[in-house]
Amino acid sequence: MQLELFRERLPAKPYHTDDLRAGLQVRSAERAALARYIQPNGPTHKYWLVYDIDRPGAAMDWSDRNCPPPSITAMNPANGHAHLIYGLKTPVRTAPGAKSDPLRYAGAIDSTLQQALGADPQYSGLICKNPLHPHWVVAAWEPRLYTLNDLDSWLDLSAAKDRRKRLPAYGLGRNCNLFEQLSQWSYKAIRQGWPGYDQWHAACLQRALMYNAGFPCPLDHQEVGHIAKSVARYTHARFTPEGFSAWQAAQGSKKGKALRDQLRPKLVSLLDEGRSEAEIARLTGQSRQTINNWVRGLK
Known part of the structure; x- marks a missing residue:
């Protein structure tokens, strides 16, 4: 069931490759599904939380760490390293219009689970070992899809509850941090001349790319573009000279x-x-x- 769902949820044209050193290609999901490595999530939704664990026994020791059982594990038979894949019942929206509170909650769970699993904090999450490919040793563990509350019940999120502190720059935490950084900048920057939408969108994208470059493992350009568009639309529609004057009064x-x-x-x-x-x-x-x-x- 989980493997069938993984195939169904693939992006329409995912990144994929058989050799990471050769770079990534973009083709149809049907063609990409034949590759060793594939993009599990599109730029607008996160259906799967994926963790890269570079140690022998990675496909099994989640139990020793009191972590939730993954939906799918894809293990390298040569060294025992693995990708652990957790399926979400309701995907996390990262596209324009995404609400910040659910995104932060998901980011807190993502980064906390990464730490609990001892997964690679530098993993970008863009592509993973394709569990549909016969090269990997694949196992399906948890048949039910997880809600965020399900995963929360396994974790201690106390370190991530202080909204004054940014989340670790990992996984969905990067999306959340980039959204918050860009929003805070935009509330003041738009008052510098009140630019037209196209000029404002370009300024937001340029600033978002600058912030993203500061992450240890930057987000994919498409994801950055969606966040920049979301912030640009919101601030341009709601922040006007007249509205600002009324707010000041x-x-x-x-x-x-x-x-x-x-x-x-x-x-x-x-x-x-x-x-x-x-x-x-x-x-x-x-x-x-x-x-x-x-x-x-x-x-």
């Missing part, structure tokens, strides 16, 4: 109310002493018009 109003509430006891005391508005303005460091407005608000 609202923030100023909030700050003014907070300051007024903070100084209210002193204001009342000075008024009870018979001080003039000019004196109160000097003593509080506020403008006379501000004091006048506050006094009118007390009446």
